[in-house]
Structures are given as C-alpha cells and as structure tokens.
Amino acid sequence: MNTRRDFLRNIGASALMLQLNSLTTFADSSDHHEQPYQGKVLRVAIMGLGGYGTRFAEAMKDCTKAKLVGVISGTTSKIKDWQAKYNIPEKNCYNYDNFDQVKNNPDIDAIYVITPNALHHSQVIRVANAGKHAICEKPMALNAREGQEMIDACKKANVKLLVGYRMHFEPRTLEVIRMRNAGEFGKVMFFQGQCGFKAGDPKQWRLDKALAGGGSMMDIGIYALNGARYMVGEEPVWVTAQETKTDPVKFKDGVDETIQFQLGFASGAVASCLSSYNINHLDRFFLSGDKGFAEMQPSTGYGPIRGRTHQGELTQPVTIHQSVQMDEMADIILTNKKPVVPVNGEEALKDLKIIDAIYQAVKTGKKVSLTT
Template sequence: MSSRRNFLQQLAASVIAFPLIPADASLLHGNRDKETYDGPPLRVAILGLGSYGTRVAEAMKDCKRARLTGIVSGTPSKITAWQQKYGIPEKNCYNYQNFDSIKDNPDIDVVYVITPNSLHKDFSIRAAKAGKHVICEKPMAINAKEGQEMVAACKKANVKLLVGYRMHFEPKTLEIIRMRKDGELGKIMFFQGLSGFVAGDPNQWRLNKALAGGGAMMDIGIYSINGARYMVGEEPVWVTAQETKTNPEKFKPGVDETIQFQMGFPSGAVASCLSTYNMNNLDRFFLNGSKGYAELQPATGYGPIKGKTNKGELTQPHMTHQTVQMDEMAGIILDGKQPIVPVDGEEGVRDLKIIDAIYEAVKTGKKVVLK
C-alpha cells in the first residue's frame, strides 16, 4: 500500500496536463435477461485497476453492449493478473508512461478513468487527445475549473465525456424522478441527503488532499449534492455550509471530516445535507412534496437500494449498478441516446461548482450565491 501510495503521489506531482437514453423499461425494470443485442459492443479500457476498477470489470461480464478489451495501470503485477483473469491481449495493455500510444489501437473505443481524483483530469485529457471517448469516475475533477478544462478538451477532440453516475440508471431512483415529474408528489418543498461512513485507514489516498482534492465531500458528499439536484429537479441558487472536525490528526488541513450544508432552489425548495467520514449508517435520501413523499435508504450504496413513497414500497428489482451503467453508456456513446438524468461532463461540472461553493461557504461562514 505504501509503495502504491508513493507512486501515485509522485505521479500526481509529475503528470503534465495536455493542452438518459430514455431508460428502456425492459432494461431498467427486470427483463434484462430477455434482451439481446447483435450490434458492435462498446470496447472499454479501464485505467486504474484498484478495488472499484475491479468491481466495474466484474460487472461488465454481464453487460450486453459493453466489453472489457483493454487495461491501463502503473503496477505491472496488476496488469499480469488482469490479463490472465479477463483474457486481455498484451497489445491492449498499457502503463502510465506509454498510455498515449493507445491512439493507435482500434480495439478500444473508450477509456474509463478510475484513479484518485487529482489524476482524473490529466488522464482524461490524454485519452481524449488519443481520440478515445472518456468515462471518468466522480468527482470528475478536484474543482470546477479542472472539470471545464476536461469538457473543453473532449469537445476539441470530438469525443464524448461521461461521468460514472451509476445512480442515474437505478430503477427505484428513476421511479421517484418519474413521480416527481408527473406531479404525483406535488410541489417539491424539501430534500434531505445523508451521506457518510467511517473512513478507516488514515494512510489511504482518500485522506490525502493532494490525491483526493478534499475529504468526505469529494468522495461521499457528492452523492447528496447530485441527489438533491435530480430529486428536486432544479439547480440550486445558493449554499451555506458548516464544518466539524473532531480528529485533526487523521483529517489534515484541506481534508474535510464532516460538513453540513444547505442548498436553496429557485422554486423555494430547500435541501439539508450531511457529508461525513466519521459516522456510519448514513445513506438516506428523503424528498417531501405538497402531495406526497419519497424515501430511499440505502440511497446510493451498491445495493440493493430500498425505498418507499406515500403510495407504498418501491418494488423495482435490483440489478448490478455498474452493469446497467455500462450498457446504458454504450447506448449513449454508440447510438447518441439521451439518458433520463444527464451523465455528461457538463453534469459533472455542475456538481463541482456546488462543491467549490460549499468549501467557500465553510471558509467564509457566509451564504454563497451560485451563478
């Protein structure tokens, strides 16, 4: 772990920056096994072979439209292990130094960047310059400025930039969004988002500001930010925020432990949220309207998601989030389909602008108006 961490720190310091399909009801509501697809698959290279990269690779075994065809890693032993496990040919394996030569590989359509946050921008831009579409884990960058640079680079290279918002394809989540859009909940008045867990190892990259770009807000708090936006159906116009830090040795300057934050929306709806690395059992969304309510708990975990509304329990079946995500993203990239909730780079920048504003509100103690 130590050598891996040191390598990533050196890489972060040295890497040079280069200048909803409308959800198919059968796909998202339980009949995936009956779906067939005979067209060309989306050929994916995963960059960053850690725990989440492994989760995505395993989920892709069940994909109908996306296939793992390449890997990129700074750890030679991981490349060897993944080659054997997933049958990746040597010509489709890259390290962080020769990665740019991926431009000459016709077996790869898209690079999925799954590294520590501070490395997202540079690897995404390198992939775009190599002519490959980009899927980037969230947060897509460490601030909105970097996110906008990624969007601009992908537009210039004429490739798509998507962000790994797996919840945007989750059936119970989409049902609540449908109910809100159809007016079944009435006028939306309040959202609560609780996102947190106890971060264990004090030496993990998530507690290293140079790699993570912050603390809990960058990792888990973004779920409540993003959730508030798609649940309320509006963009916030102001934020306020307060930070609590009980363990300054573990949570160094610039690494937030707990932040409570509030958001206001144009309609008058308000959101009250909590982001923390110091409390477990916090994964809940609650949406309240004049005619009804909706609740998800757990709301964003790997599943199964559980939920209810004023009309009763939500019963949409659980499917592996990353499997559905990758198949849906294949439709976006290959067919130009539009998801119910956006997953493009602009969507990622919107979340980053709010995170920037939350950190500013913590620092100043003032309400920050969002433009």
C-alpha cells in the same frame, strides 16, 4: 483499508445474494435476454485496477453492449493478473507512461478512468488527445476550472466525456424521478441527503489532500449533492455550509471530516445535507412535497436500494448498478441515447461548481450565490 467501498459492502453477503437472486429472477421473467443483442459493442479499457476497478470488471461480465478489452495500470503484476483473468491481449495493456499510444489501437473505443481524484484532469485530457471516449469516476475533477478544461479537451477531440453517475440509471431512483415529474409529490418543498461512513486507514489516498482534493465532500458528499439536484429536479441558487472536525490528526488541513450544507432553490424548496468520514450508517434520502414523499435507505449504496413513497414500497427490479451503467453508457456513446438524468461532463461540472461554493461557504461562513 476501510473505504466507502468497504462501508457500502457492509450491507452484507445476504443482501448481495438477494440482489443477485432478484436480478436473475427479473432476467428470467422478462424477454430482455430472449433476443441476443447483435448491435455494436463498446470496447472499454479500465484505467486504475484497484477495488472499484475490479468491481467494474466483474460487473461488465454481465454487460451486453460493453466489453472489457484493455487495462491501464502502474503495477505490472496487476496487469498480468487481469490479462489472465479477463482474457486481455498484450497489445491492449498499457501503463501510465505509455497509454497515449492507445491512439494507435483501433480495438479500444473508450477508457474508464478510475484513479484518485487529482489524476482525473490530466488523464482524461490525455485520453481525449488519444482520440478515445472518456468515462471518468466522480468527482470528475478537483474543481470547476479543471472540469471545464476536461470538457473543452473532449469537445476539441470530438470524443464524449461521461461521468460515473451510476444512480442515474438505478430503477428505483428513476421511479422517484418519474413520480416527481408526474406531479405525484405535488410541489417539492424539502430534500434531505445523508451520506457518510467512518474512514479507516489514515494513510489512504482519500485522506491525502494532494490526491483527493478534499475529504468526505469530494468522495461521499457528492452523492447527497447530486441527489439533491436530481430528486428536487432543479438547480440550486444558493448554498451555505459548515465543517465539523473532531480529529485534526487524521483529517489534516484541507481534508474535511464532516460537512453539513444547505441548498436553496428558486421554487422555494430547500435541501439539508450531511457528508461525513466519521459517522457510520448514513445512506438516506428523503423528499417531501405537499402531496406526498419519498424515502430511500440505502439510497446510493451498491444495492439493493430500498425505498418507499406515500403510495407504498418501491418494487422496481434490483440491478447490478455498474452493469446497467456501462450498457447505458454504451448506448450514449454509440447511438447518442439521451438518459433521463445526464451523465456528461456538463452535468459533473454543475456539481463541481457547487462543491467549490460549499468550500467557499465553509471558509467564509457566508451564504454563497450560485450561477449555472
């Protein structure tokens, strides 16, 4: 099945080796691992053992503050395979019907929900009701109403709700944000975000509105939207959007093929973004200010992220995004660490409100005002 995972893997085996070699060099040349971590470890169960769940499980082998200890799946054979591969005890294995019983398991602290979009709402609420911290893949929900209900449920249960915004911890991305905060780009005037790939199997869940909640905008477009917000450093105040559909058989009603959307900010900055399931080689951010610029390509892929600014190439360490994400999220949950860019439910709700407005703008053809 061709998915965004496959697209992003097309960076190639050589790039992956470069990423791993760079990470090893960075680790060897720093004192990061000279003092073994002896603090508390976040014990995580993964819900949804598909391709991205597997990527996370592999990445967590390199975590120091988070550990994979449990699994939740509707497929018995996958549970058995993961038990053997990751040394997961039987008592930490659940299916979608009985995982509420995790409330009686003191050996699991958090559950990472990596299932189709339409399942996030009910599953996160069940995780909260079981008294466990919830980590959810993006988009957090199908719409802002669902997202607010998830936030409310986690607050009521006194557990944290975090969302898988891995780019919020990526070193080169954070350097661009630092430069912007320091005024090195001057007054930000323009952002461009391009995210897309050709979706493959027409029967995949991402092309099923009932499971995905939409099309490219819900899957890959959220990177451009979220990127516009953290690169510009403001919340948009209006949105316009247009949809292009060339294959209505593959991309049925409610499943967007390509959406162009524009954002306006109170400062006067504007953003022009593209989200597509039918255009390859789209993974680029560009930020322009009156004193400088930043360009990133690839900008949101699994790595290595590459970029340059008016000052030269970005040379921050290459990392395995999911490993860094989980260690950082462990700190957020266990020590209330405040990340540079939030990854909580409220952050995700802002994206959902704008996505709702984008779909409204597509439907009406009108500019939609945003309230945050």
